[in-house]
Amino acid sequence: MIIVEDGNMRLPFSRGILTRSITSAGVDVGVAYSIAAEVMKDLQKKKKRIVSKDEIRETTYRKLLEHGYKTAARRYIFWSEIRRKGIPMMLLLGGTTGVGKSTIATELAFRMGIRSVIGTDTIREVMRKMISKELLPTIHASSFLAWKAINAPLKGISPLIYGFERQVSHVAVGINALIERATKEGFNAILEGIHLVPGYISLTDMSFMYIITVESKEALRARFYARGLQSLRPANYYTDHLDEIMGLQEFIVERAREKGVPIIENIEVDKTVNLIMEDLMKRLSERLKQKGIRIEVVE
Ligand SMILES: Nc1ncnc2c1ncn2[C@@H]1O[C@H](COP(=O)(O)OP(=O)(O)O)[C@@H](O)[C@H]1O
Numbered sequence: 001m002i003i004v005e006d007g008n009m010r011l012p013f014s015r016g017i018l019t020r021s022i023t024s025a026g027v028d029v030g031v032a033y034s035i036a037a038e039v040m041k042d043l044q045k046k047k048k049r050i051v052s053k054d055e056i057r058e059t060t061y062r063k064l065l066e067h068g069y070k071t072a073a074r075r076y077i078f079w080s081e082i083r084r085k086g087i088p089m090m091l092l093l094g095g096t097t098g099v100g101k102s103t104i105a106t107e108l109a110f111r112m113g114i115r116s117v118i119g120t121d122t123i124r125e126v127m128r129k130m131i132s133k134e135l136l137p138t139i140h141a142s143s144f145l146a147w148k149a150i151n152a153p154l155k156g157i158s159p160l161i162y163g164f165e166r167q168v169s170h171v172a173v174g175i176n177a178l179i180e181r182a183t184k185e186g187f188n189a190i191l192e193g194i195h196l197v198p199g200y201i202s203l204t205d206m207s208f209m210y211i212i213t214v215e216s217k218e219a220l221r222a223r224f225y226a227r228g229l230q231s232l233r234p235a236n237y238y239t240d241h242l243d244e245i246m247g248l249q250e251f252i253v254e255r256a257r258e259k260g261v262p263i264i265e266n267i268e269v270d271k272t273v274n275l276i277m278e279d280l281m282k283r284l285s286e287r288l289k290q291k292g293i294r295i296e297v298v299e
């Protein structure tokens, strides 16, 4: 068995771990698994019982090149450098309910080896327990129904947007606290949820936001039916309010345009995940260069 030495830690070589790192470079998981197996064979041929992480990275990088995956090889080295340097960053995925945020967040977390994925609806749930409905009525409803809790006369303002904005501004208190703590503690996390609206959240220089959208009401309807099969969130609770939910998407997209936050139409999960990782690699390396941190990418 091959032992991987990492500082004073020694762990058995795991094809699963190496497969995840290779998929983080955008390689199909089946191909990634077979490349990981080839890497293991090459290391075994060297008859060395203990290998370093650098040797694994080098061998994997060469294997990807041999198989013609030049771009993936560069991405692979980039993300393993990010992990090696333990660079703290936060990814924030906003977008109206049902577009696929938690699905994409889970896949991104797997590929990037990020352990904490936090939904803003969880933050809202905690706030609901601590703050009464009388005091903050708009947080005790779904985003697209918060307007029903408003009993103020609204002149010329859309009740749907006003109710949503109230809920977002309240939940943003918890979101900003999370971002502050992650920055102070230096840990990675992915936040996902409808409350991540550009202009309402204080981003740090190491937090990167994306807005996920669906192309049509029909596509969104299909998402809710698909989710209804996998979870206890009943589809018709959402499909009965598609116009409101799409109205919130419009509002969120406008804010994203104003703030220059990338907007990604989520047609296929894999494509969306690769798009975000590609864009994130560019934004992250630019940001790190500004901070004087160079990520060597082996040519
Ligand atoms: N690109 C996609 N194509 C088809 N179905 C998708 C896609 N992205 C997500 N889904 C499905 O849509 C449903 C809603 O996704 P979810 O991640 O729960 O949305 P959100 O977290 O944005 O509310 C889930 O059943 C998920 O599997």
Ligand SMILES: O=C(O)[C@@H](COP(=O)(O)O)OP(=O)(O)O
Pocket (backbone or CB within 6 Å): 095, 096, 097, 098, 102, 119, 120, 121, 141, 142, 143, 144, 192, 193, 194, 195, 233
């Ligand atoms: O308030 C809402 O629209 C959704 C947000 O869910 P996400 O889009 O954040 O998953 O929460 P729900 O009322 O369904 O529990």
